[in-house]
Amino acid sequence: MEKVFPSIDEAIADIKDGAMIAVPGFFACGVPRALLQAIIKKGTKNLTLTCGCGPLLGAADELKTLVQKGQLKKVIDSYGLFRSASKGMEDPFEQAVRAGTIEFEVYPMGTMAEKYRAGGAGIPAFYTPTGVGSVVEEGVVTNIEANRGKKETRIIDGRKYVLEYALEPDFAFIHAYMGDREGNLCYAKTARNFNHVMATASKVTIAEVENLVESGKINADDVHTPGIYIHRMIQVPRPKFAITID
Amino acid sequence: MAEKTKLKGLSRELIALRVASELEDGTYVNLGIGIPTLISDWIEGRDIVLQSEIGMLKTGPLATGDDVDQDLINASCQPVTALQGTSYFDIAESFGMIRGQHIDVAVMGALQINDKGDYAGWSNPARGLFVGNIGGSMDLCAGAKKLYIAMEHTTRDGQYKVVKQLSYPATAMGKVSMLFTDLAVMEITPKGLLLQEVAPGISADDVQSVTEPKLIISKDLQEMQF
Numbered sequence: 060m061e062k063v064f065p066s067i068d069e070a071i072a073d074i075k076d077g078a079m080i081a082v083p084g085f086f087a088c089g090v091p092r093a094l095l096q097a098i099i100k101k102g103t104k105n106l107t108l109t110c111g112c113g114p115l116l117g118a119a120d121e122l123k124t125l126v127q128k129g130q131l132k133k134v135i136d137s138y139g140l141f142r143s144a145s146k147g148m149e150d151p152f153e154q155a156v157r158a159g160t161i162e163f164e165v166y167p168m169g170t171m172a173e174k175y176r177a178g179g180a181g182i183p184a185f186y187t188p189t190g191v192g193s194v195v196e197e198g199v200v201t202n203i204e205a206n207r208g209k210k211e212t213r214i215i216d217g218r219k220y221v222l223e224y225a226l227e228p229d230f231a232f233i234h235a236y237m238g239d240r241e242g243n244l245c246y247a248k249t250a251r252n253f254n255h256v257m258a259t260a261s262k263v264t265i266a267e268v269e270n271l272v273e274s275g276k277i278n279a280d281d282v283h284t285p286g287i288y289i290h291r292m293i294q295v296p297r298p299k300f301a302i303t304i305d
Numbered sequence: 306m307a308e309k310t311k312l313k314g315l316s317r318e319l320i321a322l323r324v325a326s327e328l329e330d331g332t333y334v335n336l337g338i339g340i341p342t343l344i345s346d347w348i349e350g351r352d353i354v355l356q357s358e359i360g361m362l363k364t365g366p367l368a369t370g371d372d373v374d375q376d377l378i379n380a381s382c383q384p385v386t387a388l389q390g391t392s393y394f395d396i397a398e399s400f401g402m403i404r405g406q407h408i409d410v411a412v413m414g415a416l417q418i419n420d421k422g423d424y425a426g427w428s429n430p431a432r433g434l435f436v437g438n439i440g441g442s443m444d445l446c447a448g449a450k451k452l453y454i455a456m457e458h459t460t461r462d463g464q465y466k467v468v469k470q471l472s473y474p475a476t477a478m479g480k481v482s483m484l485f486t487d488l489a490v491m492e493i494t495p496k497g498l499l500l501q502e503v504a505p506g507i508s509a510d511d512v513q514s515v516t517e518p519k520l521i522i523s524k525d526l527q528e529m530q531f
Contacts, residue, residue: 085359086382138438165436169400169444176397188447192478247376249359255395300375
């Protein structure tokens with residue numbers, strides 16, 4: 060089944076204002092930078108970007124532009140702020156979070172991973188031991204006070220667990236090292252991170268690949284994400300990242 | 306809180322070395338951001354496998370020069386190398402591994418810790434934000450078989466970090482078993498903090514003077530060996 064689109068702009072043409080988009084990447088590793096640049100160019104507004112571990116710190120220029128153009132409504136992540144408090148004060152995203160003009164909702168990283176895994180696997184919610192004994196157990200951790208809803212907990216076999224809900228974003232932006240025309244993907248090294256689970260969780264998954272190959276060129280044993288999860292593909296140049304977080 | 310005289314303890318590298326000597330061969334270990342990351346410099350050649358929650362087992366030493374690959378970083382966003390026997394996997398697998406209690410030891414940094422093994426590390430209230438960077442810390446607390454903390458004993462201006470009550474938001478409650486600082490090695494026991502070792506030139510009284518809860522002094526108290 061052919062998944063390749065003629066252009067990146069056509070691949071994202073139906074993303075409307077208010078969409079929720081999953082953005083994989085672990086800081087500067089495995090981030091779909093070309094797709095982020097395309098959504099900036101398209102100017103789609105009111106976006107919720109749901110992440111896993113700081114891809115928008117890795118794609119810092121894109122984040123800055125998204126904030127300055129007023130395209131973001133909300134970001135969900137486990138690690139989205141600069142480590143350095145002084146650098147954070149200079150950062151337009153943190154400033155918007157402080158002002159309450161962008162919502163920032165935070166979960167432990169393993170809970171983020173499981174939200175996507177569950178979303179892609181037909182599980183609506185799950186109990187996890189992670190976060191028990193912290194504010195994560197009490198309610199949703201967000202800068203918007205009105206949205207700090209209570210969380211349910213339950214004791215199972217003498218241990219306490221928190222109920223967390225699956226995530227099924229409208230779109231996922233995926234970055235893969237290689238993909239064939241049918242959407243079978245393989246990732247390079249630690250750039251896999253959130254890419255696979257986000258591809259499974261989202262209603263429409265759009266993959267940018269550094270190397271587009273003919274069907275059959277990826278050894279069937281080496282496919283990391285089978286093509287069933289990928290709806291649209293485009294080839295992009297290998298992005299360049301500064302490997303740093305402060 | 307009274308201003309304390311800053312004691313001259315171990316360097317960050319030597320704190321890391323002391324933790325490294327506590328790790329046993331044949332174990333799977335996860336290292337957090339900060340001093341814990343430095344432990345990897347001291348275990349080369351040993352039979353210890355480092356897990357990076359980004360999705361890597363058998364994480365190699367830091368990469369430099371031509372070995373830097375933007376597709377190969379550790380969970381602290383440092384370029385690393387692979388070793389013979391390295392494996393990569395996706396993030397749900399990685400955290401399943403962590404929550405599923407397959408990691409023997411996690412070593413984390415901390416902003417505050419008390420004598421019950423509760424610790425705070427994800428959010429400094431001085432920043433004035435309710436939200437913060439949780440990362441993988443709470444998952445590692447929930448799932449690692451043992452949790453060690455490696456940190457400076459006091460803040461830069463000499464204030465307590467080893468406290469009676471956490472005033473910072475907790476990462477986890479009652480999970481820490483050992484505390485390694487620039488001044489001392491302590492075990493968290495049901496009765497409180499058991500002082501087992503002191504850094505060279507540091508006395509038990511010195512450690513107590515910068516520790517808010519009352520220390521229990523081990524009858525085998527010794528100076529750290531390197």
